[in-house]
Amino acid sequence: MLKHLWQRWRGGDTGPSSETESEAALPPLSDADHELLFDQVTEGVLQGWNQPRVQKFFAQMGDRGNTERWVAWLQRYGDRVLASSPDYNLAARLLKYAEADPSALGDAAKVLGQRILAQQQTPLAESVPMTDAIEALFTAGNELYQQGSVVKAIEAWDEAIALKPDFYQAWANRGVALASSGRYTEALASYDQALAIAPDAHDTWSNRGIALRNLDRNEDALASYDQALALKPDYLEAQINRCVVLVALKRLQEALQGYTQVVSLAPQRYEVWLGYGNVMHQLQDLEEAVAAWDRALNLQPNAVLIWEQRGQALLKLKRYEESLASFDQVLAVQPFRNDLVAIKDFLLEEIEGRASRQAYAEAQAEAESAANLPQDAPDTPAE
Template structure:
């Protein structure tokens, strides 16, 4: 269905772009069917005058430049960039491009709006290598990075700074511009030494230090972009059911960016899906080193531990998850399962109760709460819980089977058989329900004395 939707979107977009290119470049496009219908004129009455192509205005330049930057962001290399520019040679030339770009750059530098992404893309264009246009784009991109307010570069490297004798906390440091840092670097020898040591550079010149910081920032940004590409690819592979390929892609992400919490977490989920619980736990542990307050990670770690039979450790993980976020009904539910497995039935019921307070239509919790009451021999309460689960989800074969067992233990044999029949009508190959039904029939035929 999604594929069909995208095909319609691309078809509409293609038609729009076709008309735009025809207007902008003066190109004419013919489909094969149109060509076959064209007939040569019988009489050549006159020679049609060819209108000169319209020169680009500033709006055209800006639109095309943004398309060029998007192309570079998606991986265009030098040949592709030069081909794009060559297609416009009848409408403009490099000198006109550069003249427009300098005007555009002055407008960008005059606006107070932050332009980190655009600055990075302009620097990328310069690094592709497309002549004077690329060099000017790179120059403007670096100027944009230098003058941006709320600059993150120094905040990334320093936990705090001292400005005019006043200590500034890390979060407040974000509010200081690079120009402010330039003004305080010369008299602040300790800060200069600190930055130079972090950057592993010899110079003590403020401007050179800032240039080095910008280069480092851009390098970090490039790494982040690459890791994000692999991360999105891994997520898509996982969604498509290609779990092994997803794990390999998460490994690639982590080889680029080892401290990527979400990649460690998602890798753990994928490993757990394959039943590789020990490896999953190791991934969750790495994720928790980076983000110890992730309730979801503690919960999933508990599930992996429970699958290995390490139930006490699982409960400790669930408890930690609930300390961090006590309003997660699934965390209470999973804790209830672990407590049930330890034979702590009353505690399990209490956990299921918490889950149901948060999510009253949570049919799995009603079903498992029924199991807990049946374990205690309180069959009427068990049946009531199964009925509640089936009220929410009537096609839950497991609940029908469990209800049948509770009815059998309550000596309601016909109703028990009816419940097993219902389970088998939903899930014909439900062996446990079939075996339970046969046991009830045998008992009815040969009741105990």
């Protein structure tokens, strides 16, 4: 269907012989056409399109790619979007698109994205002043959560919210507590309430992404992380979590770019090296994967999963002694792993066989060397 629409917008496979005549015969794009094409180009940007690729997209439309007309359409579209409930995923797409298009259309997309974020999701009652009682409930919730009393903490925050519905921090903390209990759908609702009050809260956008990731809504999670980074580009937690989601989406080159940046910013974080190694492993660069996991293990020596992954990679690289040492680390903690015991037996046989072959080769070389030594001349008998 999209192919046919594209042919219709481009004039089909047949038509006037002149390109000018072909363009003149094409009707203007409708608002629906604009919206469908804009969805396509913003999706392309999310998939990694750069500025030249975006420019090519519009250039292929000829006169229909005119920037002024597209800006006029986006303004009409924006009026309609702003009249409805905020679509934060759309806002994130618009802001991401603006990064790839420095034209007037990109500027208009950025403005619209920011205006969406400035909206409130639901009309809030007039702000209730903070009181000592409300503050005490909030503080009690924080203390209860730190003590591990998650349910009671949520109850305290609920009481605070009942007295002050626009209490952003209480909504945000409530979401964190719900997420820590695995109640991700409820956590998401709390984060959305918090963002309706404070749409520029980068940390809540990032936490929202974590909840969405745990709900297997990876595209939506990515949009939340993008929004967090649009608000605070150097926010490390969102950068790391964004890389995790890109791996889950099999967008490995983008994940690699992200991890390459993150390891330079936070070389002390073992999970960053773990993620970088995992991406390199999936890209079949086993040497680089092992090097990254070694960095992770220097920071977290007891990470059994990394030792196992390292052992498997070294096995594929036929670095048997190092592989054996890795699996020994795992078996020291998990001695019941019969699968690894079998691998260890195989490695021992290979190492022993390799040593035997090496010893034989050395003996052969020594024998050949001795055979090639010059022989002493026979003794001359005395006359």
